[in-house]
Amino acid sequence: MKAFTYERASDAKAAVRAAAETPGARFIAGGTNLLDLMKLEIEQPQHLIDVSRLPMAGIEETATGGLRLGAAATNSAVSADERVRARYPVLSEAILAGGSPQLRNKASVAGNLLQRTRCAYFYDTSKPCNKRQSGSGCGALEGLNRNAAIFGASDACIATHTSDMAVALTALCADIETLTPSGDARRFPLADLHRLPGETPHIETHLIAGELITAVVLPPPPPGAQAYRKVRDRASYAGGLASVAVAGGQVALGMVAHKPWRAEAAEAALSSGASASEAIAQELAGASPLGRNDFKIPLVARLATAVITDVAGRAA
Amino acid sequence: MRTTITVNGEARSLDLDPRTTLLDTLREHLKLTGAKKGCDHGQCGACTVLVNGVRINSCLSLAVAHDGDEVVSIEGVGTVETLHPVQQAFLTHDAFQCGYCTPGQICSTLGMLDELAAGWPSQETAPGAAPVFNDAEIRERMSGNICRCSAYPQIVAAIKDAREAMA
Known part of the structure; x- marks a missing residue:
């Protein structure tokens, strides 16, 4: 691990100020992904600003009937919260499908959103990777890319976003709240947080340098049932091959793109009366598999059809 | 520092x-x-x-x-003279072979039993329901602890016994 300096932030404004003023600074909360990558020297921050003890770990009701999840709340705290379990079961199920209990006890809400891809070429520092080292090329394009994206990829990067939690939050139309380096609060849809890779896969979000996520805001739950289902190579503690989150008529797919993938074509088809399988076929008409990941097309078709049908049946 | x-x-x-x-x-x-x-x-x-x-x-x-x-x-956790019930149960059930993972397994068990008592769900828990204490829940909740000797059946048995002893 490369040497770095460390400070524990006293408040959020001091944290963003320090991030703006210190070269190579990064925020750290649970650190379960960042420290792993620092050990591999894939991440090499010069300065860590610990935000894990800032007073933003609470979960509270909003005035409009939603919930505000503090950015530093642990994944375990969110998945076990009775309000989350009762009103946003898709979110609890998604979190519990990710990582191990030990990781979820440390990992934060914001850290989960900002976790890096698990693409094997990103992790292997002997291979080119435009995300790890901009301009070095993509080893996965013609490599072992079984788990690569089928939506929204580019010639520069075919990696996927691997969060389970973010897929559920996308289906729930969550917003995020941030603090900019100048100390201003802003709020925007989670759907606008992550970028598609384009030619700059090393730039993964629309956050300003030094901007701190302070909360995730859930709107009131949509009418209808909710469910999350993930397919992976073993039954527990494994990254996904594909996942689907359904909340009423809102559908998001996981591990199929550089960001949580809102299935807008499928939602539109469903709202105009299409069957679940017809609707997901509409979505998959826009997919671009690469050969080794062709299996994700029938996998997503069957997975999403099953979950959408299940949720519709439970709501009836 | x-x-x-x-x-x-x-x-x-x-x-x-x-x-x-x-x-x-x-x-x-x-x-x-x-x-x-x-x-x-x-x-x-x-x-x-x-x-x-x-x-x-x-x-x-x-x-x-x-x-x-x-x-x-x-x-x-426990002492050599007075083992913690989880330690005793691991011995009784021979819940290890090489023993390298065992300290982690035992500390994880202690944390896991508290999480279960607090009603925290796992992916084996029925939506909206309180978790029940069964083999599937134990296996899921202990999935962050690997045992390369594959003593998993004995570990599950030890955890069940330990919970009874601690009740």
């Missing part, structure tokens, strides 16, 4: 490089070698300890971030 952590009930003050993980602090600086370094990447669970009562991977934690925290490692 000056860092003070209470380890197994005793305040320990150390001057640490910020890079030092909680695991290396325990093993290399405090010579508490019960917590094991298996993968050092949060994948195996051999380094599991309790921090403020909650189980975490000590290999994926910076010691400086735990200034002021209370850590319990396997050395703080």
Whole structure:
């Protein structure tokens, strides 16, 4: 691990100020992904600003009937919260499908959103990777890319976003709240947080340098049932091959793109009366598999059809 | 950086490089070698300890971030003369072969039983329902602890016995 300096932030404004003023600074909360990558020297921050003890770990009701999840709340705290379990079961199920209990006890809400891809070429520092080292090329394009994206990829990067939690939050139309380096609060849809890779896969979000996520805001739950289902190579503690989150008529797919993938074509088809399988076929008409990941097309078709049908049946 | 952590009930003050993980602090600086370094990447669970009562991977934690925290490692669980019920159950059920994962398995079990008692769900828990204590729940909740000797059936049996003994 490369040497770095460390400070524990006293408040959020001091944290963003320090991030703006210190070269190579990064925020750290649970650190379960960042420290792993620092050990591999894939991440090499010069300065860590610990935000894990800032007073933003609470979960509270909003005035409009939603919930505000503090950015530093642990994944375990969110998945076990009775309000989350009762009103946003898709979110609890998604979190519990990710990582191990030990990781979820440390990992934060914001850290989960900002976790890096698990693409094997990103992790292997002997291979080119435009995300790890901009301009070095993509080893996965013609490599072992079984788990690569089928939506929204580019010639520069075919990696996927691997969060389970973010897929559920996308289906729930969550917003995020941030603090900019100048100390201003802003709020925007989670759907606008992550970028598609384009030619700059090393730039993964629309956050300003030094901007701190302070909360995730859930709107009131949509009418209808909710469910999350993930397919992976073993039954527990494994990254996904594909996942689907359904909340009423809102559908998001996981591990199929550089960001949580809102299935807008499928939602539109469903709202105009299409069957679940017809609707997901509409979505998959826009997919671009690469050969080794062709299996994700029938996998997503069957997975999403099953979950959408299940949720519709439970709501009836 | 000056860092003070209470380890197994005793305040320990150390001057640490910020890079030092909680695991290396325990093993290399405090010579508490019960917590094991298996993968050092949060994948195996051999380094599991309790921090403020909650189980975490000590290999994926910076010691400086735990200034002021209370850590319990396997050395703080039971004594040689009076084993903790979980330790006794692992012995009774032969819930290990080489033993390398065992300190992590036992600390993880302690954290897991508290999580279960608090009603925390797992992916084996029915939506909206309270968790029930059965083999599927134990296996799912212990999936962050790998045993390469594959003593899993005995570990599940030991955990069930230990919970009864602790009731």
